[in-house]
Amino acid sequence: MEMIKLSGVIITFNEERNIEHCLKSLINVVDEIIVVDSFSTDNTKAICERFNVTFIEQNFLGYIEQKNFALAKASYDYVVSLDGDEALSETLQTSIINLKTNWTYDGYYANRFNNFCGQWIKHSDWYPNKKLRIFDRRKANWQGVNPHDKILLLNTKSKTGHLKGDILHKTYQTYSEFNQKTEYFSTIAAKAYFDRGKKAPIWKVFVNPTWAFFKSYVLRLGFLDGFNGFVICVQTANITFLKYSKLRELYRKDILN
Known part of the structure; x- marks a missing residue:
């Protein structure tokens, strides 16, 4: 060709x-x-x-x-x-x-x-x-x-x-930057889920972050990357937790309005 x-x-x-x-x-x-x-x-x-x-x-x-x-x-x-x-x-x-x-x-x-x-x-x-x-x-x-x-x-x-x-x-070159982006991206994700009508039952707030950490840290060997691997896997769980927590908050505000 x-x-x-x-x-x-x-x-x-x-x-x-x-x-x-x-x-x-x-x-x-x-x-x-x-x-x-x-x-x-x-x-x-x-x-x-x-x-x-x-x-x-x-x-x-x-x-x-x-x-x-x-x-x-x-x-x-x-x-x-x-x-x-x-x-x-x-x-x-x-x-x-x-x-x-x-x-x-x-x-x-x-x-x-x-x-x-x-x-x-x-x-x-x-x-x-x-x-x-x-x-x-x-x-x-x-x-x-x-x-x-x-x-x-x-x-x-x-x-x-x-x-x-x-x-x-x-990607992130400081832990502080990672924290800020986790807050930022979880807010965007929660809004996108809300706009699509996706629900956030209370069990998802607990189960999904736990599974996210286990999958990335244990099943996908995140522990082999040392302390930074641990930080990444904790934040993987945290962004999932924040996403569903903020989604529940959006639904509460919607009901009040």
Whole structure:
């Protein structure tokens, strides 16, 4: 087949710590880079403007909506989609370049390797943490429940492949940042569940967090990542607890109103 062209698509907000690494990992892989930014107040825009990118400012629409907005701005149908705190490993860069003359499937998964407080996390629910991020946008879009967005192929008969290499994800670099994001994401998730009419019986407040911790710490070997593995698994339980607690709170407020 003839060589296809790829669009790199990124959404950002205050990513000055990570965006340069993200862009450098894409520039030799894709034929254009689209950055949709939610009016960052740090140096994200200035850093992006040092690279040959199309920089678009757009008020944040929600994770799923913002990513679909960004997807629509790409010039090419074959897309590599990243967050601003993600980058392609060298092996994954090579795998994607090889696709340009050998694109076979509708989408491709890659494992995401998460760095937490300076440590690469190899277990719990955090690895291999495979993500569908290389795909034909005519056959897929962003769906899910905010903030847990994911690419879904529109045809149930679509076929996917798996690429060698990792998406390198610089996640939380302090425990305080992790706590703040747990609060933030649990609030978004509770609101999304409320909007969908999902219920929160009291048993879910107790059972679901307990199961979340056991699954990630014991079944998925989170204990092998040491103290940081324990912190991650506790927060996995905590975000589940907060999500259902806040969902119950939303229903109480709704009744009072």
